[in-house]
Amino acid sequence: MDEECTTPKGRECRIPVVYVCPPPPKKKTACGTKRDPPKNGYFQPPDLDALFVIPTRRQACA
Template sequence: MEKDKEREREMEGWETPKRVECRIPAVLPCPPPPKKKSPAGTLGKRRDPPKNGYFHPPDLEALFALAPWREASCA
């Protein structure tokens, strides 16, 4: 009798497991994309001037002074 059951199992072949933990999980819907922050909140606001004032380097004009033009020499 045991041999008959064993033969019967061999003849059945392989089967896909049907337990819940062996199943492929259902596909969940994707989350929505993140919302863009509106730039309207930053456009209308005015800032107070800095407490210590704006930075003024002492030789700013010298930095942007133009060097005299040299004429090209044709040699």
């Protein structure tokens, strides 16, 4: 029971040295083919300027 815990230091326990860097990750493509536009057209959001109208001072204090 006089033994202490120690880190293994043998060659088989060491992390191997890598001399060549791994290649960069490959770029993923969505499908590789071009899609046709939707039949109903693209989404048309409502007029955002109507949502962000800044009231004049008279309207705000009334």
